[in-house]
Amino acid sequence: MQSSRPAIGLDVGGTKIAGAVVDETGAVLTELVEPTPEESDAESVTAVLLDMIERLRAEHDVVAIGVGAAGIVEWPIGTMLWAPNNAYRDWPVREQLEKSTNLPVVVDNDANVAALAEARLGEPFPNMMLVTVGTGIGGGLVMNGDIYRGPTGMGAELGHIILNPDGPRCGCGNHGCFEAYASGTALTRMGRDAAADDPDGVIARLGAGEVTGHTVVQAVQQGDETATALFARLGRWLGVGIASLANIFEVDAVVVGGGLVETGELLLAPARAAAREFAYAPTARGITPIVPATFGGDAGKIGAALLALDHID
């Protein structure tokens, strides 16, 4: 049942926690952001969430709270079991927040809720896949308008399909995951390698001993050919992963979100080319469109609030 009263949406990422009060149309009424505490454990993150909820409730009368958090969330019980880039483990998020706030709470994976916002509020895509390219690669799958989670919430980990078993180590502990090849972390690794190979190059000079993915983006903006080639490689891997996923799922579109999509065609053009190259039976199945996300960094908190409004009884 939907309510005319708004809900709070919270999006817990590796570097920041975004919060907002959102109505049933997806409009953001108030928003705020806090850094993710360095410890990133259950206790410290809960404290930040409760503080943000209190501040948001002071401004609006809300009916529910939705949380999207990076990691593996048991659904519908709302326990955060494990996360690749944050320290929280076996964290009963839903139970703790319901007890402290007396409001109904839903908790889901951050990419799942972002996918819900993109599927419902963007150009409507009832069947879609969201691939977020940030520090890691998040994935969300919406089928017939609903989030696909698998029986207990552990499905659709799109970022950890294996592209090469002998590939670079991933944040999850495996080797050669999609995330290890096509994320911001991968761009950082490629940038560091390039700086080591060419200490006088633009990437090395801009990075001044601490090259990150952001350094590579800056180097591209200055027209550096090495950095542009790294982006083409990153985009190609992105397209390879997307092609494999699009071969499995029949979707209306693949929506690419996350911080790196702000680089636009630099990333998307090579991704589309590779996705075409590796598409299965394209003459029969067609080519799945790859489009940039509509809501960018706002999708998580908006989708979390929409999910909370869906689950009020």
Ligand SMILES: [Zn+2]
């Ligand atoms: Zn992995």
